[in-house]
Amino acid sequence: MAQPRSRDQTLALRRRLVGSSCKLFFSNDPVKIVRARGQYMYDENGKQYLDCINNVAHVGHCHPDVVKAAHEQNQLLNTNSRYLHDNLVDYAERLSKTLPEKLCIFYFLNSGSEANDLALRLARQFTNHEDVIVLDDAYHGHLTSLIDISPYKFRNLEGQKEWVHVAPVPDTYRGLYREDHEDAATAYADEVKNIIDHAHKRGRKIAAFFVESLPSVGGQIIPPAGYFQKVAQHVHSAGGVFIADEIQVGFGRVGKHFWAFQLQGEDFIPDIVTMGKPIGNGHPIACVATTRAIAEAFAATGVEYFNTFGGNPVSCAIGLAVLDVIEKEHLQARASEVGNFLMKLLKEQQIKHPIIGDVRGCGLFIGVDLIKDQAERTPATAEAECLITRLKEEFILLSTDGPGRNVLKFKPPMCFNMEDAKLVVDTIDKILTDMEKEHLNQKKTSTCST
Numbered sequence: 001m002a003q004p005r006s007r008d009q010t011l012a013l014r015r016r017l018v019g020s021s022c023k024l025f026f027s028n029d030p031v032k033i034v035r036a037r038g039q040y041m042y043d044e045n046g047k048q049y050l051d052c053i054n055n056v057a058h059v060g061h062c063h064p065d066v067v068k069a070a071h072e073q074n075q076l077l078n079t080n081s082r083y084l085h086d087n088l089v090d091y092a093e094r095l096s097k098t099l100p101e102k103l104c105i106f107y108f109l110n111s112g113s114e115a116n117d118l119a120l121r122l123a124r125q126f127t128n129h130e131d132v133i134v135l136d137d138a139y140h141g142h143l144t145s146l147i148d149i150s151p152y153k154f155r156n157l158e159g160q161k162e163w164v165h166v167a168p169v170p171d172t173y174r175g176l177y178r179e180d181h182e183d184a185a186t187a188y189a190d191e192v193k194n195i196i197d198h199a200h201k202r203g204r205k206i207a208a209f210f211v212e213s214l215p216s217v218g219g220q221i222i223p224p225a226g227y228f229q230k231v232a233q234h235v236h237s238a239g240g241v242f243i244a245d246e247i248q249v250g251f252g253r254v255g256k257h258f259w260a261f262q263l264q265g266e267d268f269i270p271d272i273v274t275m276g277k278p279i280g281n282g283h284p285i286a287c288v289a290t291t292r293a294i295a296e297a298f299a300a301t302g303v304e305y306f307n308t309f310g311g312n313p314v315s316c317a318i319g320l321a322v323l324d325v326i327e328k329e330h331l332q333a334r335a336s337e338v339g340n341f342l343m344k345l346l347k348e349q350q351i352k353h354p355i356i357g358d359v360r361g362c363g364l365f366i367g368v369d370l371i372k373d374q375a376e377r378t379p380a381t382a383e384a385e386c387l388i389t390r391l392k393e394e395f396i397l398l399s400t401d402g403p404g405r406n407v408l409k410f411k412p413p414m415c416f417n418m419e420d421a422k423l424v425v426d427t428i429d430k431i432l433t434d435m436e437k438e439h440l441n442q443k444k445t446s447t448c449s450t
């Protein structure tokens with residue numbers, strides 16, 4: 001039998017054969033993972049890592065029920081959705097039960113980017129308008145159409161298209177209107193209204209407000225409740241639709257609700273919802289849910305929507321199995337329970353370590369905002385980088401988000417447990433304490449002190 005390839009050999013081959021814009025985590029010392037189970041990943045030497053970031057392996061890496069569902073359907077049939085198959089309709093029906101009644105028509109695709117691209121087409125077809133309002137620092141996918149509506153990407157490329165408008169992130173910690181504002185939801189929604197008015201003056205017409213229900217790349221932000229309702233009013237008055245990107249945050253992650261947009265209140269319903277990442281627990285599936293009126297406007301062109309792999313029987317069997325596991329293992333309730341515990345532990349650390357400026361989140365979607373100073377809340381970018389590097393040396397995988405790359409993001413598989421939460425917070429405490437000591441000792445050689 002051939003010798004297994006060493007990590008360094010794999011790295012050398014990857015550097016030679018794969019585009020260098022495909023980045024590795026910890027690029028100076030990348031990890032080679034050969035298997036995973038639940039919330040744990042294992043390297044080529046059998047070393048176990050605690051995974052605090054993989055929101056794709058939603059019900060746990062390689063969940064046996066999901067693997068079994070895929071295997072059984074693979075042995076029977078896999079083909080495109082031009083044939084009748086029960087998996088497709090069963091799956092659409094199951095998803096519809098998780099959503100408000102109005103969102104009753106489904107399209108199946110292969111990736112979050114495909115879902116968002118279709119959402120954009122639906123919105124434009126329905127409204128006959130072109131323009132899109134997005135939040136600053138947002139990321140909605142890697143297709144050309146989505147780079148155009150992702151400030152996180154287009155700011156480093158050719159820039160903002162004339163049909164794209166950027167609204168401020170409704171961030172009450174470091175944004176325009178903060179926790180001391182009497183009505184941040186209205187103030188942030190009024191910013192969107194101003195953008196619409198300004199666009200109208202230029203003769204432009206709004207097709208959609210496109211937003212992540214909880215902006216993740218923007219820094220694990222929890223928009224103030226009521227903001228979406230107010231924005232939706234403005235956008236609807238302008239003839240546009242509201243698109244909620246649930247690609248990172250859907251499927252029970254926020255605990256209290258199945259969908260993160262529901263955190264805004266029962267009176268809020270988007271016109272289009274896009275789903276991806278956790279939907280297939282690692283298998284490439286995505287979905288767009290919308291209203292009958294929007295779907296009918298899309299169909300009225302007479303142009304077929306065909307997606308070779310979208311909605312195939314294997315994908316749908318997997319999607320159904322993921323929903324079954326969420327229910328059977330009470331993962332939504334667990335996200336609340338473990339998430340609350342993790343938040344409590346992190347807030348205790350906030351009292352102890354001045355570098356922790358804010359701890360925010362809901363369920364198993366939590367951000368820890370690291371700052372250099374209380375007055376300016378300057379992002380502690382280098383310190384955040386150092387912390388996650390040291391965590392990796394302790395076999396804990398964590399990452400950062402936000403324009404300042406200073407927000408620790410927790411989005412673990414939903415089987416994450418109390419002991420995992422305790423372990424990661426104890427380790428963060430230990431590392432921050434060390435970093436503070438290094439700072440006190442003025443070890444100028446260290447780049448890692450707080």
Ligand SMILES: Cc1ncc(COP(=O)(O)O)c(C=O)c1O
Binds near residue numbers: 111112212245247
């Ligand atoms: C919020 C959000 N939308 C869309 C996408 C694109 O999804 P995909 O990478 O599956 O195309 C991502 C991916 O990171 C995302 O985070």
